[in-house]
Amino acid sequence: MPELPEVEVTRLSFAGRIAGARIEAVVMGKPLRWPLGCEAQTLTGQHIKTVRRRGKYLLIDLSGGLLLMHLGMSGSVSFGLHLQPVGKHDHFDMVTSLGTLRLHDPRRFGAVVYVSGEDDPVAQKLLGRLGVEPLGDEFDALVFHQALQGRKTAIKQVLLEGQVVVGVGNIYASEVLFLAGIRPATPALRISKPRAARLRQAIRQVLTQAVAKGGSTLRDFSNADGEAGHFQLDAMVYDRAGLPCKVCAAPIKGIRQGQRSTFYCAHCQKP
Template identity: 80%
Template sequence: MPELPEVEVTRLSFAERIAGARIETVSLGKPLRWPLGCRPQQLQGQDVLAVRRRGKYLLLDLSGGLLLIHLGMSGSLGFGVELPVPGKHDHFEMVTSLGTLRLNDPRRFGAVVYASDESDPVARKLLDRLGVEPLSEDFDAQSFYQALKLRKTAIKQVLLGGEAVVGVGNIYASEVLFLAGIRPTTKAWRISKPRAALLHHAIQEVLAQAVAKGGSTLKDFSNAQGEAGHFQLDAMVYDRAGLPCKVCATPIKSLRQGQRSTFYCGNCQKS
């Protein structure tokens, strides 16, 4: 599933190239997770002003509204002047004066949703519950610590929940907890202020590193130029069950939390 780094990598790969484009046509394939919310013809003639990100949502600012794009479980965006002929998994295509933006999503859990702006109830329903952006100046260690003290569940689940901080998905939750030396089953409220500061720093470091490496390509993720990510090659614990820890050589363990796989080192993450 594309996580925050993959979404940010996707944004960076086409945001500058599409800025200023005039929308010529919009066509839809099979239904996605949520309906577009307007007639495709309503988007024709609008200009793409900028591309932003909020959590795992891409926000395309238009001259007459806002498009919110979510990649779901298996989605990816392509943008170019000469894209291949649309295939059976291409479910949204926006032809512009600068190139074609296309959403490919085999499982169709992604979505493209139109809203008048961010104050529109449609947009607020999707964005209002999202926590602080981890790569922004708003993500400070003290507020993060206070948020953890209010939560009684395991820290891994709190990170995935997206309310204390947004966008730390399953891959990166295992990685940041390893870097911070915190066991994934530790209750969030039990984490001390110094250890919360370590975790805060680890979140920023791991996510920034993942963006720099183009995200993680475990199956079929690629950015809008078709380039795969390489962070998975440097993962310390994720998907390494049974292999030696890169720090202490102890075999990496795995467990299930909330129907998701968690990976950790029992020696480096003792509590």
């Protein structure tokens, strides 16, 4: 699933090129997870102002509203003047004066939703419960520690929920916890203030590195220019069960948490 780094990499790969474009047509394919929320023609004639990100959502500011785009489980975005003809897994084409923005999604768990703004009830339903942005200045160590104190759940699950801090997906949660030296099954409320500060710093470091590496491509992720990510090649623990730890040489362990794979080093990471 595209996580925060992949969504941010996608945004960076086309945001500057589409800003100021006039929407000339919108072509819908098979239905996605949620309806568009308006007639496609409503978007025609509007101008694209900026492209932002909130968690795993792309926010495309229009002259008359806002498009929320989610890549789902396997989606990717392309942008260019000369895209290939529409294929069976291409479900949203927004033709603009500067190029066509296309959502490709084989599993159709992605979505494009039009709302009047971020205060629209539909937008609030999708964005309102998201946690703090991990790469922003508002991600405060003390507030982060206080939020963890009210949760008995395993720290990895808390990270994946996205209600305390948003965007730390499955790959990055394993990597973050390794860097912070914390076992994935450790109850969140047992994490001390100093460990929470280390965990906050690890979240920022890993996600920043992932963005710089173009995200992770495990199967089919690519940015809007069709380029794959390479963060997975530098993973310390993710998908390395049985292999030696790159720090201490102990075998990496693999477990299941909440139907997701988790990887950690029992020597380097403490309960």
